[in-house]
Amino acid sequence: MSKRFVRTDSNRFLKLGKKRKKGRVWRRAKGIHSKIRRRRRGYPAIPIIGYGTPRATAGTIQGKKPVLVHNLDEMKNLGKDSIIIIARVGARKKLMIIKKAEEMKIPISNIGGKK
Secondary structure, eight states: OOOOOOOOTTOOGGTSSSOGGGGOOOOOOOOTTTTTTOOTTSSOOOOOOGGGOOTTTTOOOTTBEEEEEEGGGGGGTOTTEEEEEEEEHHHHHHHHHHHHHHHHTTOOOSSSSSS
């Protein structure tokens, strides 16, 4: 799990997320005297290159390679190391893709409540 970076002054102002986590979205510290921007010890960390995802797991979902699927033909050569992302298709085609994925025992990442 990656490190959580907090916004500057998110603990001071309500609109920046003092009592609601939705407002704590990272924004870069831009003040000239900002201790966070200067990376002072004892202040919250900022996202820098060293916090990147390891190469082995970068670009994966649940440790599997994501594949965007528009129709049943694109599912023919998928293996167990793949996870399906259903593209923007109609309800009938989506149901066909879901049934085929259940037969092939391949997980779908954006299906909603069903996992």
